[in-house]
Amino acid sequence: MTDELATWQRAFGAVLRAPLARRAGTLTPPRDAYPAAIVTALGGDRRGLAAYHVQYWCRLFEALQHEFPLTCALVGAWTFNQLAEGFLAATPPRGHDLARVADGFDAWLKATLPIDGVALPAGDARPRAALLEAATIDQAFRAVFAQPPPPPPRLSRAGLARARLVRSPAAVVVVERWPLVALRHGQRHAPEAAVGLPPPHPAGPQAWVIAAVADGQRVSPLSPLEAALVDRLTALPVAAALAEVERAHPADAPAALAAAVHAALARTVELGLWTGAAPG
Amino acid sequence: MFATPAPPASPARAPRQDGVGVGLRPAHYRELAEIEVGPDYLEIITENFLGPAPAPRRHLARLAARYPIVLHGVSLNLLGHEPLDEAYLDQVARLADDVDAAFVSDHLCWTGAHGVSHHDLLPTPHTEALVDFAATRAAYVQRRLGRRFALENLSSYVTFAASTMDEATFYRRVVDAAGCGFMLDVNNVYVSSQNHGFDPHGYLAALDLGRVVQVHLAGHTRQPDGLIIDTHDQPICDDVWALYAAAWRRGGPFPTLIEWDARIPPLAVVMAEAARARTVQGAVAEAAP
Numbered sequence: 001m002t003d004e005l006a007t008w009q010r011a012f013g014a015v016l017r018a019p020l021a022r023r024a025g026t027l028t029p030p031r032d033a034y035p036a037a038i039v040t041a042l043g044g045d046r047r048g049l050a051a052y053h054v055q056y057w058c059r060l061f062e063a064l065q066h067e068f069p070l071t072c073a074l075v076g077a078w079t080f081n082q083l084a085e086g087f088l089a090a091t092p093p094r095g096h097d098l099a100r101v102a103d104g105f106d107a108w109l110k111a112t113l114p115i116d117g118v119a120l121p122a123g124d125a126r127p128r129a130a131l132l133e134a135a136t137i138d139q140a141f142r143a144v145f146a147q148p149p150p151p152p153p154r155l156s157r158a159g160l161a162r163a164r165l166v167r168s169p170a171a172v173v174v175v176e177r178w179p180l181v182a183l184r185h186g187q188r189h190a191p192e193a194a195v196g197l198p199p200p201h202p203a204g205p206q207a208w209v210i211a212a213v214a215d216g217q218r219v220s221p222l223s224p225l226e227a228a229l230v231d232r233l234t235a236l237p238v239a240a241a242l243a244e245v246e247r248a249h250p251a252d253a254p255a256a257l258a259a260a261v262h263a264a265l266a267r268t269v270e271l272g273l274w275t276g277a278a279p280g
Numbered sequence: 281m282f283a284t285p286a287p288p289a290s291p292a293r294a295p296r297q298d299g300v301g302v303g304l305r306p307a308h309y310r311e312l313a314e315i316e317v318g319p320d321y322l323e324i325i326t327e328n329f330l331g332p333a334p335a336p337r338r339h340l341a342r343l344a345a346r347y348p349i350v351l352h353g354v355s356l357n358l359l360g361h362e363p364l365d366e367a368y369l370d371q372v373a374r375l376a377d378d379v380d381a382a383f384v385s386d387h388l389c390w391t392g393a394h395g396v397s398h399h400d401l402l403p404t405p406h407t408e409a410l411v412d413f414a415a416t417r418a419a420y421v422q423r424r425l426g427r428r429f430a431l432e433n434l435s436s437y438v439t440f441a442a443s444t445m446d447e448a449t450f451y452r453r454v455v456d457a458a459g460c461g462f463m464l465d466v467n468n469v470y471v472s473s474q475n476h477g478f479d480p481h482g483y484l485a486a487l488d489l490g491r492v493v494q495v496h497l498a499g500h501t502r503q504p505d506g507l508i509i510d511t512h513d514q515p516i517c518d519d520v521w522a523l524y525a526a527a528w529r530r531g532g533p534f535p536t537l538i539e540w541d542a543r544i545p546p547l548a549v550v551m552a553e554a555a556r557a558r559t560v561q562g563a564v565a566e567a568a569p
Binding site: 002003004005006008009010012013016017040041042043045047048049051052055056059060063092093094095096097098099100101145146147148149212216 | 327330331332333334335354355359360361362365368390392393394395396397398399400402404409413436437438439440441442475503505507509
């Protein structure tokens with residue numbers, strides 16, 4: 001019995017996973033191209049088979065749009081679905097969690113864009129960079145959503161200078177050149193047409209912390225000093241990181257700079273970036 | 281042949297036999313926790329609460345303190361060619377324990393094959409061999425979960441030349457042989473009857489409605505080409521309400537559930553559908569001889 005089922009389900013599944021035809025702005029099931037053996041087994045019913053075919057793709061497109069709303073907004077649903085189709089063809093869905101069909105989409109975009117035949121918004125390298133930045137931000141929100149808020153870190157002053165802080169999986173730092181985090185906040189439904197890409201931040205890149213908290217997620221801006229400190233603390237023991245940041249930010253009043261760096265350190269702790277400290 | 285006695289529902293957490301519940305959707309989490317008079321019980325999509333994300337489980341724990349919760353799965357893959365996924369069943373069993381679910385349901389269908397999940401409820405032919413195959417697996421699931429298990433009939437858009445019995449007979453025979461229950465989706469009966477040209481009342485007559493564990497009601501969409509799709513995105517139509525009344529007359533009371541899965545309206549709209557279900561129940565009772 002299972003051999004018969006396996007054979008049938010392989011053939012039926014292949015029909016479902018075949019791309020829909022793109023004609024005049026609509027997705028159309030290629031009814032005339034369905035394998036004769038499948039159509040015969042269904043008593044010649046191409047209409048019903050087409051319904052399953054469309055349903056397969058629409059459900060997955062919606063799942064990806066939901067998981068990557070900012071990316072979808074930047075290119076519009078039509079182009080996004082074309083990207084999603086390429087991703088899903090390379091990475092068919094596995095497992096029971098529909099949201100997880102989007103796992104790896106950001107990495108796939110980075111490896112794959114530009115894709116032949118996908119019309120990205122006008123022209124140069126900027127839209128591609130913005131799209132990849134958007135996908136990274138969407139993925140950061142997904143990663144944090146999957147994490148419980150961590151307990152407050154146990155940090156004592158003794159030995160802290162030589163210790164390395166341990167990054168929390170429940171807090172992710174993203175750096176944006178365009179104000180995309182704010183744009184994502186306003187996206188509730190996948191737009192058919194691409195929304196305009198806002199101008200880049202005039203003062204340079206902006207860093208944000210996305211962190212799991214008791215009632216959901218908290219999004220907090222980081223100052224340039226705080227962002228630099230997080231970067232160094234992730235790589236170096238605490239004292240070395242502080243010293244490097246102070247060296248990189250020469251100031252007329254070293255005491256004031258040291259105080260600012262220590263305040264920045266305290267804020268990164270408040271924001272939930274660290275779970276504790278490990279021997280350096 | 282395969283039947284074993286069904287585990288009893290957990291009485292403390294079971295929906296009232298004539299209770300009307302609603303499907304729990306994220307858009308309604310907060311309101312359901314705060315509403316003065318809520319539904320009689322909640323049904324969750326099992327898979328929405330199996331992932332690592334803590335937020336859905338946090339909301340569920342809060343709501344489970346107030347409402348009986350039952351589980352409705354979409355990924356069992358009962359009629360898939362591959363062995364049942366034991367890790368998935370472990371997760372379902374733990375979730376059912378956590379909320380003390382009176383029963384667990386899933387569909388008489390396949391959802392994936394050869395390692396690929398299609399995230400859809402897909403039909404098979406209705407044959408003797410598949411009665412045995414499905415019943416053996418359904419009986420196993422019920423034993424494995426240690427809870428009453430119910431199978432839902434599909435909305436379908438195709439029929440099979442290889443079928444040797446009608447859908448109602450297939451459904452009844454699987455449930456009988458497995459010793460589980462019917463999770464009878466009245467809208468699905470209607471949708472399939474319209475798509476395939478059978479009498480939906482005859483379908484109900486073919487089932488032992490005394491074994492209905494729960495009834496689902498939902499809206500659907502008729503495509504321009506006439507095919508009806510089970511979209512769960514609009515109010516329940518009058519024909520389905522009439523079929524529900526017929527089912528209640530034949531086999532009620534049974535817990536009833538309002539499903540709404542797309543274009544989800546404010547909770548008040550879903551609750552109005554629940555109120556209409558109670559009105560139908562009352563009308564049937566009044567008309568009884």
